[in-house]
Amino acid sequence: MTSVNDIQNDKIASTLIKIETLQKEYEVILQQYQESVKNYITSLQTNSNNFIALKGRSWWGTSGLAEGPVSSQEECENMCANSPECSGATFNPVKHYCWTRKGNSKLTVGRDDDYALLTEQKSLLSTMKKLNEKLLSLNNQISNELTNITPEVDAQNKEKEIKQQQLNSSYEKLLEQKVELDNQLQDYYTIENEEENQSIVVNQQNVSLRFWILITCLVLIFTIKRIVGATTLTVEMIYWLTIIIILIILTYTFSTPAGFMMFFVSILGIFLYISYK
Numbered sequence: 001m002t003s004v005n006d007i008q009n010d011k012i013a014s015t016l017i018k019i020e021t022l023q024k025e026y027e028v029i030l031q032q033y034q035e036s037v038k039n040y041i042t043s044l045q046t047n048s049n050n051f052i053a054l055k056g057r058s059w060w061g062t063s064g065l066a067e068g069p070v071s072s073q074e075e076c077e078n079m080c081a082n083s084p085e086c087s088g089a090t091f092n093p094v095k096h097y098c099w100t101r102k103g104n105s106k107l108t109v110g111r112d113d114d115y116a117l118l119t120e121q122k123s124l125l126s127t128m129k130k131l132n133e134k135l136l137s138l139n140n141q142i143s144n145e146l147t148n149i150t151p152e153v154d155a156q157n158k159e160k161e162i163k164q165q166q167l168n169s170s171y172e173k174l175l176e177q178k179v180e181l182d183n184q185l186q187d188y189y190t191i192e193n194e195e196e197n198q199s200i201v202v203n204q205q206n207v208s209l210r211f212w213i214l215i216t217c218l219v220l221i222f223t224i225k226r227i228v229g230a231t232t233l234t235v236e237m238i239y240w241l242t243i244i245i246i247l248i249i250l251t252y253t254f255s256t257p258a259g260f261m262m263f264f265v266s267i268l269g270i271f272l273y274i275s276y277k
Contacts, residue, residue: 019145026138033131040124051077052123058110059088059118062103070098077117089117104185106130122188129181132174139171 053073065083070076073091076098080086085102092098094113107116107126118126146160146167 015145015148019142022138022142022145026135026142029131029134029138033128033135036124036128036131040128051080051117051119053091054107054116054118054123056110056112056114057107057116058090058114059101059105059107059116060090060099061087061101061105063101065100065102067097067099069096071096073115073117076100080117088119088122091115091117125181125185125188129178129185132178132181136171136174136178139167139174143167143171 065086066079068079070079070091073093076089076091079098080089080100083100083102086100087102087104089098089100090110092111092114110116143164146164
């Protein structure tokens with residue numbers, strides 16, 4: 001007959017085998033996590049922000065941005081890079097189509113011919129977060145299995161306590177790193193929002209500057225007309241008026257106040273020339 005001690009020993013042996021299997025998996029994941037941390041630090045030092053393509057995966061963020069047909073993966077990457085809000089994209093080379101997205105989310109399983117496009121730093125952060133969560137889960141499983149072992153043997157009990165201390169220490173470090181990863185991802189999107197707000201302010205300033213340039217030019221045209229005393233438009237006045245309109249239109253191709261100021265000074269010089277001629 002099987003004794004109670006035999007049953008307990010079998011249970012302990014079975015649990016130890018399970019713990020050993022979990023421990024090996026933990027060590028493999030931990031090595032991958034440490035490698036990802038090194039790669040992320042390297043990307044920060046080199047300021048590398050290239051795109052990484054993940055086959056069979058897709059990135060949908062929290063909401064959509066621009067999408068449409070593209071001829072290559074590079075064109076899809078450029079579509080995302082040109083939008084400050086873009087956090088990633090999904091590219092299908094068979095359909096020649098690109099979906100750019102904004103917001104933070106997890107990678108999802110896509111079609112076999114789909115490619116998730118993420119910046120190198122964001123991809124590494126997402127990988128680190130995923131591995132961190134996996135390590136926390138394995139850590140909990142090992143801790144639970146160790147807790148269920150009846151300390152029948154002092155040596156086994158001592159080994160359990162040592163492993164438990166190591167796991168507790170590792171668990172605390174992983175929790176700290178998880179908080180840091182969450183903060184870094186949050187900072188990433190905060191910077192994106194600040195850049196978007198700055199872009200809106202600059203565009204508003206540019207529109208205001210164009211408006212006042214147009215008003216100034218109209219005032220100058222009527223002032224010169226009064227000074228020269230002309231009652232009708234001459235060929236020369238039409239010629240200079242055409243030049244002024246062209247210069248005003250060209251200011252819309254500039255994106256900085258300095259560019260608009262240069263055109264404003266040019267226009268003012270032309271009118272001064274006409275007034276003293």
